[in-house]
Amino acid sequence: MSTTLFQHRDYRKLFTAQVSALFGTGLTTVALGLLAYELAGADAAAVLGTALTIKMFVYVTLAPVVAAFAHRLPRRSFLVTLNGIRGAIVLGLPFIDQVWQIYVLIAILQAASAAFTPTYQAIIPDILPDEHDYTRALSAAQLAATMETLLSPMLAAAALTLISFHWLFVGTAIGFAVSAALVLATRIPHSTATAAGSFRDRITVGLRIFAATPRLRGLLGLNLVVAAAGSMIMVNTVNYVRDTLGGTQSGVAILLAANGFGTMLVALALPRILDRTDPRPVMLTGATALVLGLAAAIGLSTAGSGDWRWTAAIAIWALIGAGTAAILTPTGQLLRRSAQPGDRPALFAAQFSLSHLAWLLTYPIAGRVTTAAGFTATWITLIVLAGAGIVAAQRLWPRHDPAQLTHLHEIGSIDPARLLDAEQVDATHYRHTHPYIIDTDHPRWPTRRELAMAA
Template sequence: MLNLQLFRGLSHPLFARLYLAQTINLLGDALTWVGLALLTFELSGQQAGASLAGVLTLRVTTFVLVSPFAGAIADRVNRKLILTVSHLARMLIVALLPWVTQIWHIYLLIVALNFCTALFTPTYKATIPLVVGKTDYPAAIALSSATGQLLSIVGPGLAGSMAALLGTRLLFGLDALSFLIAALLIVTLNWSQTQAQLKPSQPQSLWQDLQLGTVQLWRNRSLRYALGMQLVAAIAGAQILVNTVAYVEGVLQQDSVQYGWVMAAFGLGATIAAVSLGLLQRPFNPLTCIGVGAVLITVMLLPADRASLSLLMVLWLLAGLGESWINVPTQTLIADTVPIDCQGRVYGAHFAWSHLWWVLAYPLSGWLDYQSHQPGWFYQHSFLAGGLIGTAFLIVIQLFWFPHPLDPQTQMEHAGQLQPSGQHQDI
């Protein structure tokens, strides 16, 4: 009999509508990024790679700077308003892209676009536990993550087909329409009961709210461990995203089609892992999943410098499993251990810190790729070097930050008894 555990969150009407809006939003994102890549090439020609690198850097930097404020605002302002306005703003921004004539126009609009995304994403993540309840939120989080991973595989292909059929400029029109539909789905929600669950104990300044999110994230032993393992995942993930294309097309002498297969294997692994967590009949141990995931994604890098195409696909499939086994349980941990009325601030702080790891990991991957083409120990061993660096971080984090399950402090965190809203407790 088909196991429907993964979909039980959809029995909650609010989450079902939010999930549909998020799915449409993710399809819109795929249209946005394929359209941006094509538009950048149209404006920059052979310099498109450097221009896209600038776009990605601005994207991650905007996330790091804006998302802590988004988390603080999510605990202060009606979340329905935040989700709706962020969609409508992205609709307007995307609608301007067909009129772009200079690369700096793209840079300006990408900052505005990702400002809105940084407002939307932490708010959406913090809202899932509110609308599905304690029993169903692990499955709801897993379903949301699995959908995101699946659309990361099929979305670019669908967007590319749309671009071939409609052209780049019309693609942005369809993109804007997707954000409008998502906004309409959210604006028609009955939000009063959900918003009533957010009752801050005392008013605080915005600066105090910003501090609270980061303090709770770092003082909570389980969350600190999870965030540390996300650094390990970022080191490995950046290696995969940055250096795979050079290995497949340069070393293996394959073309872009085979490169697409390899990256699809990575996305498929991440999707399978997220689905597997949602299908579990019994609650999974988030800390165990995170540790196993960190080992898996790191170890898969070690033999990759000598892998054939088929072996590389297997390695990246398993690495994708590892990535989701870190990211999905981390979201569940926040919902488990942080009081409802300040989850927005913690999700916002987590979104910022986890993207900061990528800001650090991308240059490291680029440097390792450069060194792999120079005489010396790193020669033709960029994946091995990245894997060893990740392994070193993994060992240190496991030894010094792993929260023992029998420790009273850890037990109190998982019982939701620590850090009431607006207060800090030393660990």
């Protein structure tokens, strides 16, 4: 990781705040699974699947709405308030004794997270305008997310030998409190998001950019691959460890930690790789790794008994973590490249919603199908979805995806001040070359024929 990156005082504080919040969230990931198992037993996968489906529904519906009006709010105070809400909710989780109470509290908790995450993500490019630093910040963000599936489960495994899992929710609340304090001490610039257009327009601007940009349409397919493999990890780990492998609470945390370890290794290696190559082959390689991980899991689910299954499961969970990192780490780079600064918050919110829309599909499958038909049928269904995601990504995201495009503008269709460096090619057209981004001057992507005419 670049040492100069952490010389940015405000970025350093925000990064530490993210680590603190995710560290607490990782404890809740373990504790929530164990709470579901305590309340529902063998039906824990269905309970977790429903709880996580509620989470995804809130993410999909709320994030674009927040992005549409968040520019009116002081971002620092907004983030601090959201951390406070999240901390208060998790403190209530140890006291519930009914499954429906999990669903209500998860809905409120994830509503705050749906507002927090895209707001936080959109701040980072404003604090780190240098592309080199921002690329490394993306890797650092992925490493921070790894804390949810690596270090915090490992700590949970150790803590569970001494205390009840209910106390893990207290650790989560402490993490949110520390995060709020760090955000409060950070200088966060005012939002550059534009307030132009109707409320409906501001909600949909990120979606319009996605729909019009080929690389982002490909990202939608990769989102499905990540969700298909990730839902297996998030929903099925508890029941697989407890009911198939005969493991303990600590065994659940160890398998989740293996997934996080795979994520960490790839996230550490990617910055230098992304300096030398385009994100597309890296992300497609990650998608292939996820499909291979699901295929291996299917094989494991049909195999006989034996202690060797623990070793195999650890390797599979780690492979899925590695593939996930290869897709998620470059995603912010794609988003930054594909939007004007004023549209970035909306685009980050759109990715947040659209990626979780895929999880909204896969979480119920991982929960309900497992309960009804077992692991093998579930994981076969998920690998079919992942395969469809790879095919879509390869077809929608062209191999040749240059940063700059030479294209034509009709005279009179754009402010002449924006065409000072353009070349007039005939009586009706200017030829212009620059990084092509969907905005008011470029409302759609040029066709191959139009690009050929401009060449």
